Amino acid sequence: MTSNPDVGLNFSLNRVGAMVRRYWYLLRSSWPRILDLVYWPTVQMLMWGFLQLYVSQNAGFFARAGGVFIGSVLLWDILFRGQLGFSISFLEEMYAHNLGNIMMSPLRPVEFIASLMIMSIIRLSIGMVPVTFLAIAFFGFNLWSLGLALAAFFVNLILTSWSIGIFVAGLLLRNGMGAESLAWTIMFLFLPLTCVYYPVAVLPHWLQYVSWALPPTYVFEGMRALLIDHVFRTDLMLEALGFNAVLFAAASFAFTKLLESARKHGSLLQTGE
Amino acid sequence: MDASAQSAISVDRLTKIYKSTTAVDGISFRLPPGSVTGLLGGNGAGKTTTIAIIMGLVTPTSGHVAVLGAAMPKERYRVLHRMNFESPYVDMPMRLTVRQNLSVFAQLYGVEQIGERIAQLAVDLDLGEFLDRQTGKLSAGQKTRVSLAKSLLNRPEVLLLDEPTASLDPDTADWVRTRLENYRRERNATILLASHNMNEVERLCERVIIMKRGRIEDDAAPDRLLARYGRETLEEVFLDVARGRREQREAAQ
Numbered sequence: 001m002t003s004n005p006d007v008g009l010n011f012s013l014n015r016v017g018a019m020v021r022r023y024w025y026l027l028r029s030s031w032p033r034i035l036d037l038v039y040w041p042t043v044q045m046l047m048w049g050f051l052q053l054y055v056s057q058n059a060g061f062f063a064r065a066g067g068v069f070i071g072s073v074l075l076w077d078i079l080f081r082g083q084l085g086f087s088i089s090f091l092e093e094m095y096a097h098n099l100g101n102i103m104m105s106p107l108r109p110v111e112f113i114a115s116l117m118i119m120s121i122i123r124l125s126i127g128m129v130p131v132t133f134l135a136i137a138f139f140g141f142n143l144w145s146l147g148l149a150l151a152a153f154f155v156n157l158i159l160t161s162w163s164i165g166i167f168v169a170g171l172l173l174r175n176g177m178g179a180e181s182l183a184w185t186i187m188f189l190f191l192p193l194t195c196v197y198y199p200v201a202v203l204p205h206w207l208q209y210v211s212w213a214l215p216p217t218y219v220f221e222g223m224r225a226l227l228i229d230h231v232f233r234t235d236l237m238l239e240a241l242g243f244n245a246v247l248f249a250a251a252s253f254a255f256t257k258l259l260e261s262a263r264k265h266g267s268l269l270q271t272g273e
Numbered sequence: 274m275d276a277s278a279q280s281a282i283s284v285d286r287l288t289k290i291y292k293s294t295t296a297v298d299g300i301s302f303r304l305p306p307g308s309v310t311g312l313l314g315g316n317g318a319g320k321t322t323t324i325a326i327i328m329g330l331v332t333p334t335s336g337h338v339a340v341l342g343a344a345m346p347k348e349r350y351r352v353l354h355r356m357n358f359e360s361p362y363v364d365m366p367m368r369l370t371v372r373q374n375l376s377v378f379a380q381l382y383g384v385e386q387i388g389e390r391i392a393q394l395a396v397d398l399d400l401g402e403f404l405d406r407q408t409g410k411l412s413a414g415q416k417t418r419v420s421l422a423k424s425l426l427n428r429p430e431v432l433l434l435d436e437p438t439a440s441l442d443p444d445t446a447d448w449v450r451t452r453l454e455n456y457r458r459e460r461n462a463t464i465l466l467a468s469h470n471m472n473e474v475e476r477l478c479e480r481v482i483i484m485k486r487g488r489i490e491d492d493a494a495p496d497r498l499l500a501r502y503g504r505e506t507l508e509e510v511f512l513d514v515a516r517g518r519r520e521q522r523e524a525a526q
Contacts, residue, residue, distance in 0.1 A: 104328050104329070104353070107381050263331055266325065269330060
């Protein structure tokens with residue numbers, strides 16, 4: 001038997017299914033929640049798409065780099081919305097004052113996290129799939145045409161988003177709603193550092209080391225290599241996967257410690273402000 | 274077999290210190306299977322912390338708690354499916370219907386034949402008319418009944434109740450107490466009940482543990498407490514303990 005029951009391996013798909021059903025019921029009962037999933041990715045894609053259209057008509061490089069901005073914004077949304085989908089599902093329990101029921105049920109933390117991962121993919125799909133078709137309709141940019149490369153980008157981005165989501169969930173358990181704003185803003189730290197819209201070479205030399213320690217940087221560099229040079233960089237994807245493995249392990253460890261601390265300090269009884 | 278193994282709930286020299294505050298201070302008690310025990314005490318007496326430790330939500334600073342033979346919180350997943358709790362301070366998701374909420378929790382607790390179990394509880398607890406209504410649109414009394422249904426879904430052997438009839442009108446509160454009595458009789462369940470309602474404790478509990486500043490001030494059957502304090506009601510006993518009248522009387526003597 002493990003010394004920490006929160007990390008035990010007694011995993012139940014049935015309990016994971018129960019939680020996914022709970023979030024699905026919530027989502028389908030509220031059209032503003034569904035609208036919110038689609039609305040902002042659409043606005044972002046349209047804004048960057050038209051900007052790219054304008055710039056490409058005035059600069060040779062951008063004319064060659066067709067779709068880079070739109071590709072960047074769509075991949076950024078996978079990263080951002082993936083984490084937000086994970087964190088919002090978790091926050092729904094706190095908003096509903098239901099965390100006590102959940103934490104006192106037989107649901108293991110690992111099952112809780114698995115259900116949040118599944119929900120992040122469901123929410124992401126609802127939000128992003130229609131937007132990818134809008135990108136084809138408005139700008140002729142077909143994200144799906146990236147094929148296997150898109151799969152590699154997606155896996156790496158969603159792994160990063162889950163790692164951040166797990167860490168934020170731990171902070172929320174330990175610190176209550178005082179940590180809520182982190183759930184909404186933490187990913188924006190990645191926006192300049194992972195070089196979503198520009199190459200890593202643009203950064204000051206010392207900051208490039210930080211940038212290359214973050215898995216999404218490899219994805220965005222890989223996307224630019226694919227769209228500009230028409231080369232799929234397997235090496236970048238493997239490096240991203242390696243960094244993601246480290247990040248995921250670190251986030252899971254932090255979550256376990258934060259949950260342990262929450263039990264010690266009685267934070268699970270007070271999940272308010 | 275030792276005494277803790279025979280007890281449904283065993284609390285041994287339990288202490289919980291939050292920074293400089295001692296919430297629970299070395300308390301011990303054992304609850305035999307099938308017993309109904311009231312945990313009384315003013316605000317900050319340590320009742321909620323004690324119940325939270327029994328449920329495995331809070332780690333004790335020292336001491337031991339066992340539920341159905343499993344050490345809490347370390348072995349909680351061995352027994353959480355055999356326990357349940359109800360509290361008016363923990364809500365169920367408001368946008369889900371009563372049926373959706375109950376089916377989700379039934380699945381979490383590994384209940385078999387979920388539809389039949391919910392139908393049975395709907396009859397027992399009179400939920401039929403609002404089973405498909407959103408939980409957030411129910412009255413306080415209806416929500417309490419739903420919460421009680423959730424706590425009975427898995428037919429728990431140990432039921433922890435935190436002020437189960439708070440904010441209910443007398444009629445609904447009486448109705449809830451009757452259901453709890455029936456459940457205890459039918460399933461031989463062990464019930465630990467934290468309450469500020471002395472009538473409720475007198476009616477339901479065969480034993481009362483009174484806490485004050487994290488310690489057990491008294492622990493006896495209701496009639497013995499009345500005799501010991503020379504009082505007519507548990508409310509008077511509670512006030513004697515809360516205001517330290519017994520110590521004052523003993524000091525005067």
